[in-house]
Amino acid sequence: MQRIFYLGPHPDDIVFSCAGSVLADVASGHEVTLVSIFVSGEHAATRRAEDEQAAAALGCKYLSLDLFEAPDRPEISGSLGLFMPYGPPHLGITSEVVTRLGWHIGAGAHLVAPLAVGAHIDHRIVHESARSLAFAQGLSLAYFEDLPYSLARYAVARRLAALETTVPTLPGTERASRSQELAGYRDYLCKLPLMKRWPPGLRAIGSHIAARAVFAADSQGQRPGPRPRLTPKLRVVSASLPARIQALRAYQSQWPLFADSPEALLARLVGYGRSLGEPLPDTQTYERTWHDHSLVPGEEPPPTR
Numbered sequence: 001m002q003r004i005f006y007l008g009p010h011p012d013d014i015v016f017s018c019a020g021s022v023l024a025d026v027a028s029g030h031e032v033t034l035v036s037i038f039v040s041g042e043h044a045a046t047r048r049a050e051d052e053q054a055a056a057a058l059g060c061k062y063l064s065l066d067l068f069e070a071p072d073r074p075e076i077s078g079s080l081g082l083f084m085p086y087g088p089p090h091l092g093i094t095s096e097v098v099t100r101l102g103w104h105i106g107a108g109a110h111l112v113a114p115l116a117v118g119a120h121i122d123h124r125i126v127h128e129s130a131r132s133l134a135f136a137q138g139l140s141l142a143y144f145e146d147l148p149y150s151l152a153r154y155a156v157a158r159r160l161a162a163l164e165t166t167v168p169t170l171p172g173t174e175r176a177s178r179s180q181e182l183a184g185y186r187d188y189l190c191k192l193p194l195m196k197r198w199p200p201g202l203r204a205i206g207s208h209i210a211a212r213a214v215f216a217a218d219s220q221g222q223r224p225g226p227r228p229r230l231t232p233k234l235r236v237v238s239a240s241l242p243a244r245i246q247a248l249r250a251y252q253s254q255w256p257l258f259a260d261s262p263e264a265l266l267a268r269l270v271g272y273g274r275s276l277g278e279p280l281p282d283t284q285t286y287e288r289t290w291h292d293h294s295l296v297p298g299e300e301p302p303p304t305r
Contacts (some may be wrong), residue, residue, distance in 0.1 A: 114296025118149025119217035153184035
């Protein structure tokens with residue numbers, strides 16, 4: 001049995017991104033804890049209740065740190081301020097996250113944290129916090145591909161490039177021109193239900209402005225510290241377990257922002273996973289994580305085949 005902590009910047013991030021892996025780890029007998037880092041604002045109680053319901057469906061433990069989300073912190077200005085490079089203004093909250101996590105996570109634990117695709121600053125803070133905690137305690141650390149952000153074409157590849165790490169050529173790791181990558185993210189945003197409340201012209205302009213902010217934040221190079229040495233791991237998980245759709249349905253305040261139904265959202269998430277590897281039966285999909293070998297002294301990644 002291993003103690004595994006899935007670190008979600010907000011409620012829903014773990015279930016959207018890697019619920020299949022959580023279910024597989026629980027089924028394998030591991031002690032799994034879903035951790036939501038940032039939960040604040042007038043809807044905090046609702047979001048926390050949704051998290052608790054989802055964790056119960058997945059059969060894992062649940063922990064909320066109840067720290068202020070980005071819109072409730074002073075270093076964030078406006079909605080586009082959610083998408084910014086990680087830097088000195090975020091060191092204080094990062095230190096707080098590391099300290100709070102350290103109260104609950106000890107030697108021998110395995111961390112699964114966001115790769116921080118999509119440039120949301122809360123995702124970047126949790127990514128950096130996980131690296132700091134893993135380095136300080138000598139913990140193993142892997143990153144999940146943040147969904148639904150990773151549905152945007154080139155988003156994962158751009159994030160991997162920003163980390164200045166060498167990775168093999170795999171589905172979803174290809175780059176394109178700046179205009180193509182901007183168009184990929186703009187098109188992803190335009191199709192989201194949360195954007196359909198705007199008239200088509202304003203929707204296109206707003207999506208383009210948001211895409212430029214994300215692109216600028218994604219263009220930040222690797223910050224000081226050990227440069228990540230990443231090994232991808234493709235895991236076959238269930239695409240159709242009732243517990244998975246039950247956990248997804250729990251987030252009634254969130255899934256309508258991304259799809260017309262929980263089933264439609266699950267189909268998109270499963271479809272993304274199935275695009276990452278060889279064809280699978282309809283009942284299965286993939287989830288990809290990136291294991292960081294730069295934080296434990298002497299640890300080397302396995303040879304790439």
